[in-house]
Amino acid sequence: MAGLALSDYRRLVVKVGSSLLVGAGGELNRHWLETLSDDVSRLAKDGHEVLIVSSGAIAIGSSVLGINKARARLEDLQAAAAAGQVQLVHAYQDILGLHGISAAQVLLTPDDTENRRRFLNARGTLGRLLGRGVIPIINENDTVATEEIRYGDNDRLAARVAQLVMADALILLSDVDGFYTADPVTNADAEHVPEVKRITNDVLGMAGETRSDVGSGGMATKVQAARIATHAGCSTVIASGTIDHPISALRSGARHTVFRAEGTPAAARKQWLAGALEVQGELCVDEGAVDALRNGKSLLPVGVVDVIGNFRRGDVVNITGPAGEELGRGLAEYANAEASRLIGCQSGQIEDKLGYRGRSVIVHRDELVLFGNDSEEL
Ligand code: GLU
Secondary structure (H helix, E strand, O other): OOOOOHHHOOEEEEEEOHHHHEOOOOOEOHHHHHHHHHHHHHHHHOOOEEEEEEOOHHHHHHHHHOOOOOOOOHHHHHHHHHHHHHHHHHHHHHHHHOOOOOEEEEEEOHHHHHOHHHHHHHHHHHHHHHHOOOEEEEEEOOOOOOHHHOOOOHHHHHHHHHHHOOOOEEEEEEOOOOEEOOOOOOOOOOOEEOEEOOOOHHHHHHHHOOOOOOOOOOHHHHHHHHHHHHHOOOEEEEEEOOOOOHHHHHHOOOOEEEEOOOOOHHHHHHHHHHOOOOEEEEEEEOHHHHHHHHOOOOEOHHHEEEEEEOOOOOOEEEEEOOOOOEEEEEEOOOOHHHHHHOOOOOHHHHHHHHOOOOOOOOEOHHHEEEOOOOHHHO
16 A cells, blocks of 8 residues: 655654553563664654654553552552553663653643643643654553543543644554454454545444454544544554554555544644633733734733633633734633733743743643634634
């Protein structure tokens, strides 16, 4: 089949399943990780930003602590995750380090992506890491996640991360080479599907019948992850990682399935903001800020002339111009009390006004939709 055109994607999330990284005896498959790191380093050199969502902590930790996964209780698995995670990330750090690339560990719980306040924190940190050429190695914070609040599988976590950072591609590497019309193991008529333009109920239904992976994510969870990501403007690829250099293999035509993104990440974010029903407050801005916003800039404290309503960081606020006209809306980086204190102030004065080193913007341009300006993108 035709190779995957990775040059179409700037920001990629690569999800690595446990079965690829960890052998049956709980040992880390270092050789394979080296080949993946070669690929990641090449992507970085070609100007892509890469985030890795990696499983494997529980599998490694279970062998370190002598825990039998089949009989383990939740606390045992959480302990295994704690012991395994440090080794997992150490391996990434070591191997990426050979390419001169720094790795950073980021552990997330569902609250970090579902709750808008925490979402802004995680997005800010991940953005800063990527801006510095660091590769975030992300996993669920299994040590504190309890059963009810878990993402449950790293496919879903990877999709949420892709949405959070507005990635344009998500690559799910596991031991299956794509999506089939039925379970290829039990059904000789099962056909490989190279491209899915829309994830319809039929597609979800077929996924339900298809087995995959020894990890917790089967084909159904992969397609559900693809649904989250494609709705967020991120194309999703299911591919096999059971070979060395799995990403180079994709470029040169290894079998895979692409689920096409619906629109772009920016349009998806703006559509969500435009449709947000609960608006908690209002920021009135001056002419200078109107121009800056129209030129694609973030809203800075210096351009704010009034703050109305009771809102918290991460709430949706309206932005209005000097004549009271509605310009758009966005996610507030500050609660109303702090925002009021920052009215008209220069970025350099924020720390004096608040008593702590705050963020430099009141509304970040990625979390902002302007009516009129952006409407054609929706
Ligand atoms: N977070 C788990 C781990 O690192 C894996 C979850 C999954 O495989 O989906 O072991």
